[in-house]
Amino acid sequence: MTHDATLATWRAAARPSFDLTSPAHHRSLRLLAEQMLAAEDLSLAAVNAAANSADAPLEFRMAAMLYRSRMQMLSLTAPVHVAVVFAMWGEQHRLHPSSDANPFGEDALRRKIEQLAWVCRGTPARWSLYAVDDGCPHGSGAIAQEIAATYAPAQPVHVLHLDHYLPATDGPLRQLSSVDDSRKAGALIAGSMQAIADGVDAVLYTDADSSVHLGQIGLLVAPYVQDGIRVVLGNRKHPASVLVKDGARWGVGIKSLRHMQRMAGHAIFSRNILDTQAAFKLYDAALLQRIIATPTVFDFSFDTDWIAAFLSMGEDFAQTPFAFIDSPAESATAKQLPMTTWETLLHGLVRALRHHELLHTPFSRAMADVIDEEITDYRDLELIIDHLPDQLVDAGEADYGDPEVMSPVAMRQWIQQRKAMAA
Numbered sequence: 001m002t003h004d005a006t007l008a009t010w011r012a013a014a015r016p017s018f019d020l021t022s023p024a025h026h027r028s029l030r031l032l033a034e035q036m037l038a039a040e041d042l043s044l045a046a047v048n049a050a051a052n053s054a055d056a057p058l059e060f061r062m063a064a065m066l067y068r069s070r071m072q073m074l075s076l077t078a079p080v081h082v083a084v085v086f087a088m089w090g091e092q093h094r095l096h097p098s099s100d101a102n103p104f105g106e107d108a109l110r111r112k113i114e115q116l117a118w119v120c121r122g123t124p125a126r127w128s129l130y131a132v133d134d135g136c137p138h139g140s141g142a143i144a145q146e147i148a149a150t151y152a153p154a155q156p157v158h159v160l161h162l163d164h165y166l167p168a169t170d171g172p173l174r175q176l177s178s179v180d181d182s183r184k185a186g187a188l189i190a191g192s193m194q195a196i197a198d199g200v201d202a203v204l205y206t207d208a209d210s211s212v213h214l215g216q217i218g219l220l221v222a223p224y225v226q227d228g229i230r231v232v233l234g235n236r237k238h239p240a241s242v243l244v245k246d247g248a249r250w251g252v253g254i255k256s257l258r259h260m261q262r263m264a265g266h267a268i269f270s271r272n273i274l275d276t277q278a279a280f281k282l283y284d285a286a287l288l289q290r291i292i293a294t295p296t297v298f299d300f301s302f303d304t305d306w307i308a309a310f311l312s313m314g315e316d317f318a319q320t321p322f323a324f325i326d327s328p329a330e331s332a333t334a335k336q337l338p339m340t341t342w343e344t345l346l347h348g349l350v351r352a353l354r355h356h357e358l359l360h361t362p363f364s365r366a367m368a369d370v371i372d373e374e375i376t377d378y379r380d381l382e383l384i385i386d387h388l389p390d391q392l393v394d395a396g397e398a399d400y401g402d403p404e405v406m407s408p409v410a411m412r413q414w415i416q417q418r419k420a421m422a423a
Contacts, residue, residue: 003039003041003042003043003046004046006039006042007046007047007050008050010032010035010036010060010063011050011056011057011060014032014056014057014058014059014060014063015028015057015058015059016057016058016059017058017059018058018059018062018244018325020106020209020210020211020325020327021098021103021104021105021106022098023097023107025059026111028059029059029062029063029066029213030066030118030215032059032060032063033063033066033067033070033215036063036064036067037067037070037071044067044068044071047064047067047068048064048068048240050064051063051064051065052239052240058242058244061242061323062213062242062323062325065213065216065219065242065321065322065323066119066213066215066216068218068219069119069215069216069217069218069219070118070119070215070218071218072218072219072221072222073119073120073123073125073217073218073221073222074122074123075222075226076123076124076125076221076222076225076226077124077225077226078124078225079124079125079126080124080125080126080201080202080221080224080225081125081126081127081128081199081200081201081202082125082126082127082128082200082201082202082203082204082217082221082282083127083128083129083130083191083192083195083198083200083202083203083204083285084112084116084127084128084129084130084204084205084206084214084217085130085132085188085191085192085195085203085204085205085206086112086130086131086132086188086191086205086206086207086208086279087132087134087184087185087187087188087191087208088131088132088133088134088136088140088141088144088187088208089133089134089135089136089140089184089187089332090136090137090138090140090330090332091108091136091138091140091143091144091208091209091330092136092138092139092140092143093105093330094106094108094208094209094210094327094330095107095108095109095140095143095144095147095208096143104329104330106209106210106327107210108208108209108210109131109144109147109148109151109157110147110151110152111210111214112129112210112214113129113148113151113152113155113157115213115214115215116129116214116215116217117155118215119214119215119216119217119218125221126156127156127217128156128157128158128195128198128200129155129156129157129158130158130160130191130192130194130195131144131148131157131158131159131160131191131208132159132160132161132162132187132188132190132191133159133160133161133162133163133187134162134179134182134183134184134186134187135162135163135178135179135180135182140208141159141160141161144159145159158194160187160190160191160194162179162182162186162187162190163178163179165190165193166178166179171193172189172193172292172293172294172295173186173189173190173193175295175298176298181298182298182299183298183299183300183344184299184300184302185295185297185298185299185300185301185302185305186298188205188302189292189295189298189302191205192205192288192292193292195285196285196288196289200285201284201285202221202224202282202283202284202285203282203283203285203288204217204220204221204280204281204282204283205279205280205281206279206280207279207327209327209330209331210325210327211279211324211325211326211327212234212279212280212322212323212324213323216280216322216323217282219232219234219320219321219322220232220234220280220281220282220320221282223318223320224282224284227318229316229317229318230283230284230287230315230316230317231281231282231283231284231287231310231315231316231317231318232281232282232317232318232319232320233273233275233278233281233307233317233318233319233320234275234278234279234280234281234319234320234321234322234324235274235275235278235319235320235321235322236275236278236321236322236324237274237275238319238320238321239321240321241321241322241323241324242321242322242323242324242325243323243324244324244325244326245324245326246326246328250338250385251385251386251387252385252386252387252388253384253385253386253387253388254385255388255392255395255400256384256385256388256389256392256411256414257342257346257381257384257385258400258401259392259395259399259400259401259405259406259411260346260367260370260371260411261345261346261349261400261401262400262401263363263364263367263400263401263402263403263408263411264346264349264350264353264359264364264367264368264371265304265349265353265364265401266360266361266363266364266401267308267311267353267358267359267360267364268304268307268308268311268353268358269400269401270401271311272319273307273317273319274397276303276304276307277300277303277345278303278322278324280322280324281303281306283306283310287310287313287315288306290309290313291306291309291310292306294355296308296348296351296352296355296356297348297351297352299344299348300341300344300345300348301344301345301347301348301349301351301352302348304345304348304349304352304353305348305351305352305355307352308352308353308355308356308358309352309356311356311358312356312357312358337378338385339378339379339381339382339385340378342378342381343375343377343378343381346371346375347371347372347375349371350368350371350372353368354368363403363407363408366407366408366409367408367411369408370408370411370412370415373412374412374415374416375415380415380419383415383418383419383422384414384415384418387418389406389410389411389414391405391406391410392405392406
C-alpha cells in the first residue's frame, strides 16, 4: 500500500472529535501516532499535507502533531533536561479519572506523566514535572502527591506547595504576602524557581488540565536545542494549529476589548505574538531566572509580563503551532464573571508594559491611559461587551490595534458614552 493510501485509510478511521475525559480516546490517539511513527519512509511533508486539509478529522490532525513532535525529539543531537511546570487550584476533579460521580475528571496528572515518558523515551531528553498547589482550598496538592506516590513513585514528579515558599524575604516571591494573593503566577514562579535550582536546562509551562497533550513538547524543545532559540511560544492562532475552543461566550464587544489590548500592547502584538495566553511556552532556564526576578503581577496576566520582559531584553523567539482542546467545565476562569478575566488581562498588560518600558508609541501610551482611567473594574467592561462602536463593526484581525481604525480618543469617548447611558 502506498503512503497516500495508508494516510487515507488512517484519516478515514480517525475520530472526528476528542473527549479529554475518555481513556479510550487517549489510547486511540497514541496508537494512531505510533502507527505513523512505525511507517517506513513516511515523510513529515506528507503527514502535514494530509493533516492540514480542510476535511482532516480532529484525531488525525492531533496525531500528526504528536508524530512531528516525537520525530523532532528523536532527532535531537544534544542532551537536554526540561522541566514542565503547572499550577493547581480547584483541580480536585480533573486530577481524578472520569466517573458517574466525577463526569469531568481527566486523570490529568497520570496523563501528563504518560505523555512525557512517551515522547522522551529513547531520546537525549530528560523531563521533570513540577505540580504546584496555588493555595487550593480543596487539597489539589495532596491529591497530586497521592497520585504521584502510588502511580509513578520512580518518576521525576515533584509536588510543591506555594505556601511553603512564603513569606519570602528575597527573590521573586518577596512581594507576594500570601497564597491568597496569587492567581496562578505565584505557583508557576515557585515551580520555575525550584526547577532552576534543580539544574534544569529549560522550563516549559502548561495548564493543570489535559488541554495540551504533552507529547507535543518536541515542538518547543527542538528549536531550543537545535537552533539555540531561548524562547519558544506555542501559537494557537497559527493556521496549522489544532484549536477546539468555544468562542461564543463573549459578546460582540470582544472586538473592542481586543482592539484596546492590541493598541496598548503594540510592542508585543506588532511582533506577531497574537496568542499571548497559550499555556504552552518554553524558556531557557537562565533567561527565565532573569525574567521572573521582579514580577509585575502574580495573577493569570503573567504571560504578557514574561513576554514583555524578554522583548525588553532584545531576546529572539520562535513560535510553533500545536494542538489545544479546551477544557472549560472545571476551569477557574470559566467559573468567574467573564469580564473579571478581561479586567485582569488588560490591567496586567498595562502594568507589564509600563514596568518594562514598552509603551513606545503615542497611541499605545494613550490607550494604556484609557484602560487605567476608564476601566476601573469589571463592571465598566460589562457596559461595552454587548455593544459595538461603529468603527469596529466591520473590523477583523488585521484591524485590531490600528489607531486609524479607532483611536484612543474615540475609544475613551465610546466608553464614556456607554457609562452615561447606564447611569
